[in-house]
Amino acid sequence: MTTAHPPVPKAELHLHIEGTLEPELAFALAARNGIALPYASEDELRRAYSFSDLQSFLNLYYALMAVLRTEEDFADLAHAYLARAKEQGVRHAEIFFDPQAHTSRGVPIGTVIEGLGRALDAAQETYGISTRLIMCFLRDESAESALETFEAARPYLDRITAVGLDSAEVGNPPSKFREVYARAREAGLKCVAHAGEEGPPAYVWEALDLLGVDRVDHGVRCMEDPELVARLVAEQIPLTVCPLSNVRLRVIDDLADHPLPAMLDAGLLVTVNSDDPAYFGGYAQDNFTAVRDALGLDEDTLRTLARNSFQASFLDEETRAAYLEEVDAHRGA
Numbered sequence: 078m079t080t081a082h083p084p085v086p087k088a089e090l091h092l093h094i095e096g097t098l099e100p101e102l103a104f105a106l107a108a109r110n111g112i113a114l115p116y117a118s119e120d121e122l123r124r125a126y127s128f129s130d131l132q133s134f135l136n137l138y139y140a141l142m143a144v145l146r147t148e149e150d151f152a153d154l155a156h157a158y159l160a161r162a163k164e165q166g167v168r169h170a171e172i173f174f175d176p177q178a179h180t181s182r183g184v185p186i187g188t189v190i191e192g193l194g195r196a197l198d199a200a201q202e203t204y205g206i207s208t209r210l211i212m213c214f215l216r217d218e219s220a221e222s223a224l225e226t227f228e229a230a231r232p233y234l235d236r237i238t239a240v241g242l243d244s245a246e247v248g249n250p251p252s253k254f255r256e257v258y259a260r261a262r263e264a265g266l267k268c269v270a271h272a273g274e275e276g277p278p279a280y281v282w283e284a285l286d287l288l289g290v291d292r293v294d295h296g297v298r299c300m301e302d303p304e305l306v307a308r309l310v311a312e313q314i315p316l317t318v319c320p321l322s323n324v325r326l327r328v329i330d331d332l333a334d335h336p337l338p339a340m341l342d343a344g345l346l347v348t349v350n351s352d353d354p355a356y357f358g359g360y361a362q363d364n365f366t367a368v369r370d371a372l373g374l375d376e377d378t379l380r381t382l383a384r385n386s387f388q389a390s391f392l393d394e395e396t397r398a399a400y401l402e403e404v405d406a407h408r409g410a
């Protein structure tokens with residue numbers, strides 16, 4: 078008899094909670110809230126998950142959020158994610174949310190944060206997962222809207238660890254959001270930003286130099302610029318890479334061609350994450366397994382990726398050290 082190895086303990090650092098909305102939950106919440114979805118069934122919805130680029134995904138991602146209306150909806154969404162994350166060996170999750178995608182539909186920011194917070198408060202006890210929240214600004218909305226969102230979130234900043242930047246990248250460079258990032262840093266928050274997913278290496282430079290990010294989300298296009306790679310290596314700025322997302326959004330043609338091994342060889346602090354797992358075909362361990370199989374990564378490399386995930390996290394040193402010990406004690410990938 079063969080015994081399946083438990084998945085390696087890991088931190089998930091690039092995960093949009095709205096991107097964990099599975100068709101089953103979308104239909105259940107639609108029914109609960111009396112909302113009609115333009116799909117006849119879960120299968121029909123699933124068949125719409127075929128994307129040509131980031132924007133084609135974002136269109137469906139924002140449309141399906143219509144089912145999220147109450148604190149309970151946001152709590153249920155986070156509980157469903159945490160239950161799956163536990164099965165995938167996730168021990169720590171730093172979770173993005175997109176407040177403007179909800180406030181623009183009339184859902185108060187407090188409903189979003191209190192709802193997610195309710196689930197995250199129970200996460201350690203219920204799932205054995207420590208959590209942080211990262212509030213993202215939609216970069217295809219205005220700089221003023223980001224500032225207004227930050228001010229609306231002020232009463233809840235004790236629940237928020239960092240700010241981030243997501244949505245349609247090309248044409249919306251980090252420089253547009255200097256002011257809100259300065260304000261966030263002044264308030265004691267960490268800073269991350271999506272950069273170098275569809276956008277050029279210049280956007281990664283801007284995220285570093287103008288926003289002062291502690292971590293770059295995606296960042297795969299840094300490989301086009303050796304000077305940028307040298308900077309990221311020298312400062313050990315973490316990159317939260319999302320392999321299955323890259324294939325589904327056609328950032329990379331084929332997983333077998335993914336630059337992950339070259340990134341590791343270059344000395345970059347790379348982590349593997351799931352981005353929007355309900356849409357891209359896999360959660361955290363699914364991404365680990367997929368890169369292992371497509372790129373022939375060995376057990377030591379997978380353990381390095383798991384170690385990197387805790388190194389790149391916003392955990393305190395004591396908790397980080399405890400998780401790293403768990404990784405080192407783990408056998409099998």
Ligand code: HPA
Pocket residue numbers: 093096131138243244245246271274322352353
């Ligand atoms: O991969 C992504 N990129 C940009 N914005 C996003 N919002 C959800 N997922 C993504």
Ligand SMILES: [Zn+2]
Pocket residue numbers: 091093243271294352
């Ligand atoms: Zn993302």
